[in-house]
Amino acid sequence: MSNTKEIIARNVFFLSAIASAVMILAILVLMIALGIPLFKAGNFLAIWTGPWAPHKGLYGIWPMISGTLWIALLATALCMPLSLGASFVITSLGGPRLRRMLGTMVRFMTGIPTVIYGFVGIFLLVPLVREGIGGPGMCVLTAGMVLAILISPTMILFVTDSLLAVDLSYVQAAKALGANRVQRLLYVMVPRATGGMAAGIILALGRALGDTLIALMLAGNAIQAPRALLEPARTLTAHVALVKAADFDSLEFRSIFACGIVLYLFATTATVAVRVMLRKREVPT
Amino acid sequence: MQEVLEKLAVFLSWTMTLVLCLCLSIFLIYLLIKGLPSFGAELIFGKAEPLKVLLGQARVFDGIFPAMVGTFFLVLLSAVLALPVGVCSGIYLAEYASPVMKKLFGSLFDILAGIPSIVIGLFGFSLSIFLHNHFSDRFGPCLLISALSLAVLVIPYIVRSTQMSLEELPSDIRRTALALGATRLQNIAYVLIPNALSGISSGLFLAIGRCAEDTAVILLTGVVATAGVPSSLLSQYEALPFYIYYISSQYSNPAELSNGYGACLVLLGICSVLFMFAYGLKKHLSYRTLYRV
Numbered sequence: 173m174s175n176t177k178e179i180i181a182r183n184v185f186f187l188s189a190i191a192s193a194v195m196i197l198a199i200l201v202l203m204i205a206l207g208i209p210l211f212k213a214g215n216f217l218a219i220w221t222g223p224w225a226p227h228k229g230l231y232g233i234w235p236m237i238s239g240t241l242w243i244a245l246l247a248t249a250l251c252m253p254l255s256l257g258a259s260f261v262i263t264s265l266g267g268p269r270l271r272r273m274l275g276t277m278v279r280f281m282t283g284i285p286t287v288i289y290g291f292v293g294i295f296l297l298v299p300l301v302r303e304g305i306g307g308p309g310m311c312v313l314t315a316g317m318v319l320a321i322l323i324s325p326t327m328i329l330f331v332t333d334s335l336l337a338v339d340l341s342y343v344q345a346a347k348a349l350g351a352n353r354v355q356r357l358l359y360v361m362v363p364r365a366t367g368g369m370a371a372g373i374i375l376a377l378g379r380a381l382g383d384t385l386i387a388l389m390l391a392g393n394a395i396q397a398p399r400a401l402l403e404p405a406r407t408l409t410a411h412v413a414l415v416k417a418a419d420f421d422s423l424e425f426r427s428i429f430a431c432g433i434v435l436y437l438f439a440t441t442a443t444v445a446v447r448v449m450l451r452k453r454e455v456p457t
Numbered sequence: 458m459q460e461v462l463e464k465l466a467v468f469l470s471w472t473m474t475l476v477l478c479l480c481l482s483i484f485l486i487y488l489l490i491k492g493l494p495s496f497g498a499e500l501i502f503g504k505a506e507p508l509k510v511l512l513g514q515a516r517v518f519d520g521i522f523p524a525m526v527g528t529f530f531l532v533l534l535s536a537v538l539a540l541p542v543g544v545c546s547g548i549y550l551a552e553y554a555s556p557v558m559k560k561l562f563g564s565l566f567d568i569l570a571g572i573p574s575i576v577i578g579l580f581g582f583s584l585s586i587f588l589h590n591h592f593s594d595r596f597g598p599c600l601l602i603s604a605l606s607l608a609v610l611v612i613p614y615i616v617r618s619t620q621m622s623l624e625e626l627p628s629d630i631r632r633t634a635l636a637l638g639a640t641r642l643q644n645i646a647y648v649l650i651p652n653a654l655s656g657i658s659s660g661l662f663l664a665i666g667r668c669a670e671d672t673a674v675i676l677l678t679g680v681v682a683t684a685g686v687p688s689s690l691l692s693q694y695e696a697l698p699f700y701i702y703y704i705s706s707q708y709s710n711p712a713e714l715s716n717g718y719g720a721c722l723v724l725l726g727i728c729s730v731l732f733m734f735a736y737g738l739k740k741h742l743s744y745r746t747l748y749r750v
Contacts, residue, residue: 181642185553188545192612193565199572199580199609206583257473265470274474279740281481282747283732285670287698288488288721291705295714296487321480329744354463375748382573384673389705409575413676432579436572443571447564 200436207429209421219430224395231427237434238397239312239405243387244380246316246401247323251376254320255327256369262328263335264357281325290389293318298390307402310392316401319386327376334368335361371449378442382435384409408435488725492718500719501525516685521720526686527600527694531675532668534604534690535611539664543612544657547619552645570613578677581606585678598679601690606674611664618660618746622653622739659738660746666731670724672698682707697724 210219210231222232262274297318302309338361346360362369384407392404393414406414408431415428502510503520510517517523550562581602588596596602626649634648635641650657680699687694697720704717735743 178640178642181645182553185545185549188542189549189554189562189616192542192546192569192616193562195609195612196565196569196572199576202580202583203576253469254473254477257470258477260466260470261474265467277478277481279736280729280733283666283670283729285672285698285724285728287670287672287701288725289484291701291717291721292484292487294705295491296483321477321484324477326748330748333744354467358463358466378571382571382575384573384575384676385702389702409573409673412575412579413673428579432576435576439571439573439576440568443568444564447567 200433203429203432203436207426207433210423210426210430213423219427220434226424229423231423231430233408233411233427233430233434235395235397236406236408236411236431239387239391240381240407240409240438242312242398242405243315243319243391243407244377246312247319247380248373248377250316250320251324251327251380252373255324255331255372255376258324258328259331259335260357262332263361264353278325278328281321282329284322286322286383286385287389289318289322290385293386293390301402305402308392308404310390310404311402312391312398312405313401315387315391315405318390319380319383322383322386323376323379326379327372330372330375331365331369334365334372337368338364367449371446374442374445374449378439378446381438381442382409384413388413488718488721491715492722495715495719496722500716500723513686519716521697521700521716521723523683523685524695524697524700524720525723527680527684527696528669528698530600530687531604531607531694531696532665534600535607535668536661536665538604539608539612539615540661542608543615543660543664544619546612547616547657548623548645548650550616550620551623552641552649566613566616569609570617573673574610574671575673575677577606577610578674580609581674581678595691597691598677598693599691600679600687600694603675603678603680603694606678607668607671610671610674611667614664614667614746615657615660618663618739618742619653619657621742621745622656622660623649625656625742626652655738656742659735659743662731662735662738663743663746666728666735669731670698670728672702675699676702697727 215222218230218232220232220237221234222230224230224232224235258274258278262271262278266274293314297314298309301307301311301314305313307313335357342360342364343356346356351359387405387407388410391407391410393406393410394404395406395411396403398405412428412431412435415425498507499520501507501517501520501522503517503522505515505517505520509515510522546562546566550559554562582598584605585596585598585602630648630652631644634644639647675696676699679693680696681693682695682699682703684693684695701717701720701724704713704720708714708717
């Protein structure tokens with residue numbers, strides 16, 4: 173009696189795990205299946221690298237890929253000094269009370285909804301950029317700046333954790349040799365935590381690539397590959413969000429599945445990279 | 458030379474920390490200055506009478522009440538869908554899976570956790586088209602499809618928090634009941650799960666917070682600007698984050714804009730409370746749930 177119960181329970185647990193895992197593959201398969209008309213319609217390569225010119229029947233998503241890369245890389249580049257600086261203060265430089273306060277602040281930041289960053293960005297930052305620096309205001313730079321703040325808690329939490337995971341005996345040995353706080357941080361902790369720090373940066377980049385609302389609200393959404401920071405751009409995510417489902421069979425509509433596939437691949441690459449880097453960290457040195 | 462470098466590193470670290478704090482303060486102060494004046498019963502209920510609205514006798518046209526109700530149902534439904542599947546998967550991974558299976562499923566859930574929410578929204582959207590074309594015209598983007606998609610979005614959080622809080626239980630807790638003759642299932646149900654409850658609930662709070670704040674998924678799966686209080690699972694609905702997004706591009710007068718700021722404050726309040734609650738329960742586990750450290 174209780175044996176059957178055990179077996180049933182075991183199978184229920186197993187099936188739930190299978191069901192959740194199948195979702196991940198189902199998402200990819202469904203997008204490829206729905207994108208097939210687009211892939212068959214024209215030059216396969218042109219979908220990814222060609223221009224977007226609906227009047228000529230060209231539905232290349234290169235402008236969106238390029239917009240995504242510009243905005244996400246800019247955000248990561250802006251976020252890196254901020255996050256590394258804050259992590260250094262949280263792990264070594266600050267006093268105990270300051271560390272706790274900063275820690276609480278970063279945790280609070282993880283809970284701020286994306287759409288609110290976008291809302292404040294539109295009414296506070298866009299006019300500032302437009303009048304202070306020039307251009308239309310809604311551009312790569314504005315979106316990149318807000319996105320940098322959005323992804324900073326990810327990077328800070330990750331980097332802080334990898335710095336604190338460094339074996340205490342190394343840090344204490346350095347202390348015994350007379351190294352001060354800064355020296356212990358720079359010459360002992362940072363070199364031993366590079367894998368984890370790099371993983372944190374990749375993870376933050378992954379979040380920046382996948383974010384929808386900031387770019388949708390702040391980047392202007394013009395379909396063109398940006399060539400400067402003050403030009404508007406459209407990301408893959410914003411393109412998916414903006415296409416109106418007026419005609420399910422049009423190639424224009426099908427292009428959102430190509431965007432979905434690229435986003436899926438970007439995200440999966442980032443995830444795999446993070447896993448590989450963390451595995452390296454676990455190897456005892 | 459090295460000393461200069463060290464001083465520079467310290468100086469830069471402090472400057473950068475200061476910049477980050479300044480950005481956050483400006484953001485919050487701006488939001489408070491703009492949002493607080495509109496804060497009050499009128500923000501939520503508009504010109505309708507609060508009591509009548511709550512009893513379902515009056516409709517709200519110029520307040521955020523329908524959006525709040527929509528978000529509430531959405532979150533509730535997603536949690537109901539995601540919790541059993543997530544917890545069961547977590548139990549399987551922690552207690553039953555072989556090391557190879559653990560690794561395999563672990564990577565799959567990591568991938569799922571990293572997929573952008575708009576892609577999951579696209580999945581839900583495609584699903585609704587599929588159901589519409591192959592089953593019934595009554596299917597379309599709706600509350601149920603949104604909740605399903607959101608459940609997919611947050612399942613990895615629940616799986617991970619369940620798995621990790623079970624795995625970190627010390628072996629004396631793990632073995633006592635077994636030694637007394639309990640079966641594996643009894644041990645899980647009566648000993649392990651109750652002991653892991655705070656970790657599992659911290660994962661649940663994170664999941665609920667994510668559901669409440671996510672805009673990209675619902676954007677594609679049935680949220681609309683005016684729908685009133687949702688009447689069924691298959692109807693379209695309003696939600697707070699979408700309301701904020703909609704106001705930012707479509708506001709027609711200062712009063713609406715000021716309502717937008719008010720809605721921002723409400724949503725920020727809800728989400729930060731949920732997240733801080735999760736961190737309060739199990740700080741380190743929540744980090745790992747969110748960012749797989």
